[in-house]
Amino acid sequence: MKVKDFYFDLPKELIAQHPLEKRDESRLMVVNKANKQIENKHFKDIIDYLNPGDCLVLNDTRVLPARLLGAREGTGGKMEFLLLKRIDVNHWETLVKPGKKAKIGTMFIFGDGQLKAEIMSISEGGSRIVRFEFEGIFEEVLDKLGExxxxxxxxxxxxxxxxxQTVFSKEVGSAAAPTAGLxxxxxxxxQIKAKGVHLAFVTLHIGLGTFRPVKAETVEEHEMHSEYYVLSSETAAIxxxxxxxxxxxxxVGTTSNRTLESIVDDNGRVEEKSGWTDIFIYPGYKFKIVDAIITNFHLPESTLIMLVSAFAGQDLIMGAYDIAVKEKYRFFSFGDAMFLY
Incomplete structure (x- = not known):
C-alpha cells in the first residue's frame, strides 16, 4: 500500500492557526460509512448522533507546557528546550535548538534563574539528557516559565x-493535545450525560512522534512511535x-482509539491495564471494539488519516477530505471535526 495514496492537496489558508471563540461551534462533518452519506453540521449537533446507552471514551491527558526558552550561562546565547520524557525527579530527555551549543556540561538559565539546566549526555538520536535545578515543585515552575x-x-x-487543553484534561504528560476533545x-x-450517554476516560500521553512524517514509500514499512497509556478498572467496567x-x-480521537484497540481481547472486552503501545492502524485492520470515531481533519500522508481510512474506507475518507477542502473546513489541531459511524 503506497503512502502517496493518502495524499491530498491542502491550501495553506485552511490550516487553523487559532481556536474558535466557542469550542463547540466548530463545524462537524458527519460521515455514515454504511450508506456513504455525508452531512455538514456544527459540533454541538453531535448530541443528535449519540444514543442513550452509548459510551464516549475520552483521553484525559494534559499537555505539559514543555517548550522552554533559556540562555546559556556566561554568554547569554539563546536556546530552546523541548521536554520529551521524564526520567526521574530532576532528569529529562529533551530536544534542544541549536544543538551544537548544547554540549555536555553546559549550563542554561530560564526566567530569572528559577530554573537551571545542565546537559548531562547526548543520545544517538541527538536528544539531550538534562538535569534541572529548581526550588519547589517542577510542574509549578514549568507552568510559570514554559510555553x-x-x-x-x-x-x-x-x-x-x-x-x-481539553476541558476534561487531568493527567499531565503529553507533548500534544488530544485535539478531537478540544x-x-x-x-x-x-447535555450528553443527561441524554443517557456514558462518559469513560482513558489516558494516552501523546509524544512528538505524532507529528513525525511518514518517510517510507509503503505504509507497511513505517515504524510507529510508542506512547504510554492507562485504562482504569472503572473505565473497563463501563x-x-x-x-x-x-x-x-x-x-473521541485517534488516541482513545489506539488505546482501546491496544487493550481489547479477542472477545471484545477490556480490563484495567497500563503500558506502551505502538499499534499502527491502517486499511486492512479489523476494529475489535470501536464502533464510531470523533476526530479532527488530519495531515496528508499521516498515520492518522490512515487510521480513519481503516475505519471508514479509504475511498470514502479521501472523498470526504475533498469535500472538506471545497467547503473550506478548518484543518488540524484547532480545526473542525468529523464523526464517523
Missing amino acids: MPLPPYITEKLEDKERY HFTEDLLK INEVKDKGGRVIA
Whole structure:
C-alpha cells in the first residue's frame, strides 16, 4: 500500500492557526460509512448522533507546557528546550535548538534563574539528557516559565494556554493535545450525560512522534512511535457493560482509539491495564471494539488519516477530505471535526 495514496492537496489558508471563540461551534462533518452519506453540521449537533446507552471514551491527558526558552550561562546565547520524557525527579530527555551549543556540561538559565539546566549526555538520536535545578515543585515552575509546544504548522502565538487543553484534561504528560476533545464544552458534556450517554476516560500521553512524517514509500514499512497509556478498572467496567447491553463505544480521537484497540481481547472486552503501545492502524485492520470515531481533519500522508481510512474506507475518507477542502473546513489541531459511524 503506497503512502502517496493518502495524499491530498491542502491550501495553506485552511490550516487553523487559532481556536474558535466557542469550542463547540466548530463545524462537524458527519460521515455514515454504511450508506456513504455525508452531512455538514456544527459540533454541538453531535448530541443528535449519540444514543442513550452509548459510551464516549475520552483521553484525559494534559499537555505539559514543555517548550522552554533559556540562555546559556556566561554568554547569554539563546536556546530552546523541548521536554520529551521524564526520567526521574530532576532528569529529562529533551530536544534542544541549536544543538551544537548544547554540549555536555553546559549550563542554561530560564526566567530569572528559577530554573537551571545542565546537559548531562547526548543520545544517538541527538536528544539531550538534562538535569534541572529548581526550588519547589517542577510542574509549578514549568507552568510559570514554559510555553505550549504547538505543532509546527501553527505559527501564531497562543494567548490562552488552556485553549490547547481539553476541558476534561487531568493527567499531565503529553507533548500534544488530544485535539478531537478540544471541541467539547462542560455544558455540552452535561447535555450528553443527561441524554443517557456514558462518559469513560482513558489516558494516552501523546509524544512528538505524532507529528513525525511518514518517510517510507509503503505504509507497511513505517515504524510507529510508542506512547504510554492507562485504562482504569472503572473505565473497563463501563465499556464492558455498554458492550454487553448493545451500546456503541465511540472513541473521541485517534488516541482513545489506539488505546482501546491496544487493550481489547479477542472477545471484545477490556480490563484495567497500563503500558506502551505502538499499534499502527491502517486499511486492512479489523476494529475489535470501536464502533464510531470523533476526530479532527488530519495531515496528508499521516498515520492518522490512515487510521480513519481503516475505519471508514479509504475511498470514502479521501472523498470526504475533498469535500472538506471545497467547503473550506478548518484543518488540524484547532480545526473542525468529523464523526464517523
